[in-house]
Amino acid sequence: MKIIEEIGQVKAEVQIARSKGRRIALVPTMGALHAGHVELIREARRRSDTVILSIFVNPTQFAPGEDFDSYPRTLETDIKACRAEGVDIIFTPIATELYPAGFSTIIDVGEIGRRLCGASRPGHFSGVATIVLKLLNITEPDLAIFGKKDFQQLSIIEQMVRDLNKGVEVVGVETVRELDGLAMSSRNSYLNEAERSCASALPRALGAASELFNSGVRDSSSVVAAARKVLDAESLIDVEYIKICEVRSLEELETIDKKAVLALAVKLPGARLIDNVELY
Numbered sequence: 001m002k003i004i005e006e007i008g009q010v011k012a013e014v015q016i017a018r019s020k021g022r023r024i025a026l027v028p029t030m031g032a033l034h035a036g037h038v039e040l041i042r043e044a045r046r047r048s049d050t051v052i053l054s055i056f057v058n059p060t061q062f063a064p065g066e067d068f069d070s071y072p073r074t075l076e077t078d079i080k081a082c083r084a085e086g087v088d089i090i091f092t093p094i095a096t097e098l099y100p101a102g103f104s105t106i107i108d109v110g111e112i113g114r115r116l117c118g119a120s121r122p123g124h125f126s127g128v129a130t131i132v133l134k135l136l137n138i139t140e141p142d143l144a145i146f147g148k149k150d151f152q153q154l155s156i157i158e159q160m161v162r163d164l165n166k167g168v169e170v171v172g173v174e175t176v177r178e179l180d181g182l183a184m185s186s187r188n189s190y191l192n193e194a195e196r197s198c199a200s201a202l203p204r205a206l207g208a209a210s211e212l213f214n215s216g217v218r219d220s221s222s223v224v225a226a227a228r229k230v231l232d233a234e235s236l237i238d239v240e241y242i243k244i245c246e247v248r249s250l251e252e253l254e255t256i257d258k259k260a261v262l263a264l265a266v267k268l269p270g271a272r273l274i275d276n277v278e279l280y
């Protein structure tokens with residue numbers, strides 16, 4: 001396994017792999033790897049010959065006052081996990097090489113980036129789309145793998161790839177959950193014991209919503225209300241949004257008559273958490 005910092009060097013490695021006819025997969029991450037990331041790597045391994053995993057805590061997707069400085073950085077254990085899973089190249093770019101002085105281009109993905117989390121995190125998805133496009137341009141993979149926990153991020157990347165004719169296959173991988181159903185996230189480490197125990201309400205809320213949907217209810221407000229009831233019972237949880245949207249555009253649906261996702265974001269004192277369930 002190679003650990004590469006420089007853009008030129010990773011491009012050279014990509015060229016060598018290509019010349020050998022290898023199929024290349026990119027797994028973009030911000031590090032602090034957990035079992036969810038391991039699933040992304042395994043999917044990449046299954047579908048390709050050369051797996052590149054990038055680790056970069058991307059400053060342009062954090063707003064001032066967000067957790068850029070405190071975001072967990074665990075490079076040594078990340079390297080061990082990558083080695084164990086057979087990653088071929090870890091790409092840990094240097095911020096000043098990715099964003100040199102004078103850098104000014106930003107990708108605006110339009111309305112889809114302003115919905116759901118985009119409403120409370122203005123500019124976040126522009127930052128995500130810009131770094132992902134840069135990583136795709138640098139590594140030119142055949143496929144790029146993302147977790148479905150960040151459902152909006154996945155939809156936005158699919159939109160950008162379609163709109164800009166990137167010609168990379170975008171693959172979404174199912175969310176990996178803790179024993180109580182809480183979605184794996186690097187930010188779960190911010191929760192204290194009481195908050196962690198409350199956080200199990202998120203998967204329960206999704207479960208209550210799915211159950212109602214599966215019983216035949218198609219009115220979004222009733223399905224949302226079922227999820228909200230579970231979350232409102234937890235005093236440490238402050239609901240930011242619970243919405244049912246069409247899976248591709250993320251346009252809100254009053255009636256669930258298309259492939260849909262129920263997405264939610266909540267705030268606990270220690271962390272903001274998101275989760276979702278597909279309804280179809």
Ligand code: PAF
Nearest residue numbers: 028029030058128131150
């Ligand atoms: O999901 C993440 O970890 C990040 O948003 C990503 C896709 C690596 C871009 O920085």
